[in-house]
Amino acid sequence: xxxxxxxxxxxxxxxxxxxxxxxxxxxxxxxxxxxxxxxxxxxxxxxxxxxxxxxxxxxxxxxxxxxxxxxxxxxxxxxxxxxxxxxxxxxxxxxxxxxxxxxxxxxx
Amino acid sequence: xxxxxxxxxxxxxxxxxxxxxxxxxxxxxxxxxxxxxxxxxxxxxxxxxxxxxxxxxxxxxxxxxxxxxxxxxxxxxxxxxxxxxxxxxxxxxxxxxxxxxxxxxxxxxxxxxxx
Numbered sequence: 001x002x003x004x005x006x007x008x009x010x011x012x013x014x015x016x017x018x019x020x021x022x023x024x025x026x027x028x029x030x031x032x033x034x035x036x037x038x039x040x041x042x043x044x045x046x047x048x049x050x051x052x053x054x055x056x057x058x059x060x061x062x063x064x065x066x067x068x069x070x071x072x073x074x075x076x077x078x079x080x081x082x083x084x085x086x087x088x089x090x091x092x093x094x095x096x097x098x099x100x101x102x103x104x105x106x107x108x
Numbered sequence: 109x110x111x112x113x114x115x116x117x118x119x120x121x122x123x124x125x126x127x128x129x130x131x132x133x134x135x136x137x138x139x140x141x142x143x144x145x146x147x148x149x150x151x152x153x154x155x156x157x158x159x160x161x162x163x164x165x166x167x168x169x170x171x172x173x174x175x176x177x178x179x180x181x182x183x184x185x186x187x188x189x190x191x192x193x194x195x196x197x198x199x200x201x202x203x204x205x206x207x208x209x210x211x212x213x214x215x216x217x218x219x220x221x222x223x
Contacts, residue, residue, distance in 0.1 A: 031209040042112075042199050042214025043151070050209055088151065091208045095164055096141060096201070100150030 003027060004089055004099035012105040017079055021102040023089030024071045030093055032072045034063055037086040037101070079106045114200050114215035121222055126188040129218045132181055133202030141212065142175055142185050143199040151199070156206060157183065163206075190222045 005024045013019055023032065031050045035043035047056050049065035049072060056063045060083075062075040076083055088101045113132040121127050133140045141156040155165040160177040168175070172191070177183040187194055197219050201212040 029208065031207065033208050033211075040216070042201070042217055043212075044214070045211045048209055048211070090212070093207065095153060095156060095206050096203070096208055096212050097153050098143075098151040 003097050004091055006087075006089060006099035006102050008102060009100065010103050010105075012107065013079055015079060015081055015106055015108050017106075018075065018077050019079060019104070020073055020075045021087055021104070022071065022073050023099055025091065026070065027091075028069050029091040030069070031091070032065060032069075033090045034072070034074055035088045035090060035098075037088060039085075043086075043088055043098075076104075079104075081106050081108050112200055112202050112213050112215035114198075114218050116218060117216060119218060119220045121190055121220070123191055123222055124189045125222075126186065127190045127194075127220060127222075129185040129198050129200075129220070131183045131185070131200030131215060133183070133200070134213055135181065137202035137204055137213070139203045139206050140177060140183050141201040141203070142183070143201065144196045145199060145217070146196045154185070158206070187220075190220075192222045195220055195222050 007022050033048045034046045037043040047063045052067045052069045054065045060077045064073050084106050086101045086103050089099045115130045142154040143151050145151045154167045155175045157177045175185045197217045199217045201214045203212040
C-alpha cells in the first residue's frame with residue numbers, strides 16, 4: 001500500500017495546455033517534496049513545501065501544500081515538451097518514501 | 109563532488125546467479141537509501157543507513173536481498189540467488205537527513221534484468 005497516492009497515473013496533453021497533478025495521503029507530513037525523473041536518470045528535486053497552505057512557484061510550475069499537510073498539488077501553466085517526465089511526490093518524517101508518480105507526456 | 113555514483117549501469121544475469129550493485133554516496137552525507145523502481149510498484153524504499161548503520165530494512169523483499177555499508181563512501185546491495193521478478197531499476201540516494209525537508213540526491217540507477 002502506497003503511503004502517498006498520486007493522480008492521475010498517466011497524463012498526455014498538448015503543448016500550451018495547463019495541468020494539475022495531485023499527491024494525497026491519510027498521514028500528516030512535516031514537509032513534502034516534488035521530484036521530476038527523466039528516462040534513464042534518477043529523480044531530481046523540484047521543490048520542498050513545509051508550511052500548511054504554502055504556495056511555491058518555480059517558473060511555470062506552482063506547488064501547493066494542503067492546509068492539513070496531508071496533500072499537495074503541482075500545477076503547470078502552458079506546458080512545454082520539455083516538461084515531459086515522471087513527477088514524484090515524496091514525504092517522510094523519519095524516512096523518504098515516494099508516491100508511484102504521474103507520468104506526463106506533453107505533445108508538440 | 110561528482111554526485112552519487114552507481115555501478116554497473118546495466119546488469120543482465122541468469123536466474124540463480126548472485127548480483128551485486130554498488131553505490132558511492134556524496135561525501136559528507138550521513139544517510140544512504142536504496143530504492144527499487146518498477147512500473148507496477150513505483151519507487152520502493154528497500155533500506156536506509158545512517159552513519160553506515162542500517163536503520164530500517166523493512167522494505168527488503170526477502171532474505172535473498174542484503175545490503176551493507178562497510179564505510180561512509182561505499183554501499184552494496186546484493187541479491188542471491190536472483191530471480192526474474194527482481195528485474196527493475198535500483199537506485200541509490202544520499203542525503204544529510206532522512207526527512208523530506210532535505211534533498212535526496214540520486215544516482216543514475218542500475219537497470220537489472222534477470223533472465
